[in-house]
Amino acid sequence: MENPHEHLRIKSVPVSDVEQFNDLLRYVFQVTNQDLIESGYEEGELVHAKQPILEKSDVIGWYNQAQLISQLAIYPCHVNIHGQIFKMAGLTGVGTYPEYAGHGLMHELVKVGLKRMRSHQQWISYLYPYSIPFYRKKGWEIMSDHLTFDIRDTQLPKQVPLKGYVERKEIDDPDIFKTYDRFAHQTHGAMIRDQLAWDEYWRWENEEERTAAIYYDENNEPIGYVIYWIAEEVFHIKEMIYLKQEARIGLWNFISAHYSMVTHVKGHIYKDEPIAFLLDDGDIKETIAPYFMARIVDVAEFLKVYPFDNVDVGIDFHFEITDPLATWNNGIFGLHFDPDGSFQLSDQAIGSAVKCDIQTLTTMLMSYQRPSYLQQIERLDADRASIRNLERLIPMETPYFSDYF
Structure with missing residues (x-):
């Protein structure tokens, strides 16, 4: 009997196959047109938005003649590991059409990918796992957590007098980039973001619904920010970073100033910060889940x-x-x-x-x-x-x- 997979070949995926790359991603992860619209994309815009990623990444795929049937992308990044900046291989875009599943295609792709990472001196790789057991078998392991919290309006911290001040800005304000870069260079595990990394940071979110509030110290130096949005009486925190405790207090002063507008503050933390311990009323709802995985x-x-x-x-x-x-x-x-x-x-x-x-x-x-x-x-x-x-x-x-x- 003829082997149905004998004509399959592994090769680099050219930028000209960006539509096939995105079609495979959308099928595997069930990204609908409605999802794209809610994220702020117009028809055909995702393909255009993803093209720079393909141009910069090392994309490998299995082809059945001219059809891309299985793929992964190695996104070149830099991360801070205990103060040392490492090249990091961000594994993303992983997927195989179901009719080709179960034949070891992804296993072979990952082996080829690891050799490519090594040749590019990327001594460590990060990924967001759709299946922790799957990636553990391939050598990755959990390296960070994602904590979410829900604080009632009555539990918000009291105002504390400070010498600095907060200003609301656009999310692409230069002081956001400047503050994050300082933060990333002094924070273990963090991504050193270039413009493409910032683009990916916002990929699946509607930027028009986000606002930034930046804390400036008495010398007018930005030392912290919070990215947030308000909807249905809930203050949503996407990310809060700070270089000093003064900025943390100042940003919570700003959030607490919304007391009359919101009933809850819900947010995200990406390390084991004891937020409940920092509140006068620490009886809040918190959940923790594994977030990213890494592999040497x-x-x-x-x-x-x-x-x-x-x-x-x-x-x-x-x-x-x-x-x-x-x-x-x-x-x-x-x-x-x-x-x-x-x-x-x-x-x-x-x-x-x-x-x-x-x-x-x-x-x-x-x-x-x-x-x-x-x-x-x-x-x-x-x-x-x-x-x-x-x-x-x-x-x-x-x-x-x-x-x-």
Whole structure:
């Protein structure tokens, strides 16, 4: 019997196939014309809007002759990992038409994609998972959370006198970009946004329904902002960032000033900030869910530039890593620490062994989960001394990531 898939081929997806790329995305994720209209798109505008992404991204697909049937896009980004800026491969646009599902097409695409990421020196990859189990099998692991909250008008914080002030601005005001850039360069996990990243940040939202409020300190310097909209007596917060606690208080002063206009304030937080603890009446409704996943693409190269803490007191050890797809990550990675605070990486089994898979290594080095907890749930195999060493070496900063692609 003839193999129905023998004519399928993997190749790069050219920009000229942008309509096929978008048709596949819309089919797989069931994006309707009504969804597009509600997001502010006119007919045919999404194809035009996505074209710059294809021009900048590394898009790979399976073709049945001239028809694109399975695809993924690797979006080039930069992120802050504990103060070190890394090239990051944003995996997006993943999909296969259902009649071609179950034949390992995506498995092979991801393997090719990982090789492309490695060749572009993208030592880490992020993605938004439509299925956490699916991507865990491919080597990704949860690295950040998305918290939502609902505060009643009677629970809003009281006004606090400050020397700064708030101004309402358009969402594309230069002070928004300036403030976010400062924030991202001092916040672990955050995306360093270029113009294309900002375009993606707004992709599925109607910008006309958003407003920005910027907090300026007494020197007229922007040090925080909130992006919001008000509908049906609810103040909706899309994102609030601040460089100092003064800006946090000032922005909540601004929100509380809407007391007579709203009955609830609902919003989003992208790290484990204890908002309930900061309120006088902390009896609020909060929900938390996993948000983004990450994957180390090349363990050796990632470790070489990873900003370990306390390297001057580090104890030699070695990782023993297993990886389901990237064969170059399967093996031993020895770390030798010098008294002067430097360290060397080798393929020798020096010191004690720390055994784990690529998923566990990623979530641990991203500081989403701590070594002691990962050992407790048997995701990490190491002796007590190695766990104490890892707790000292890995910075204590949980990731913040509010983007979507």
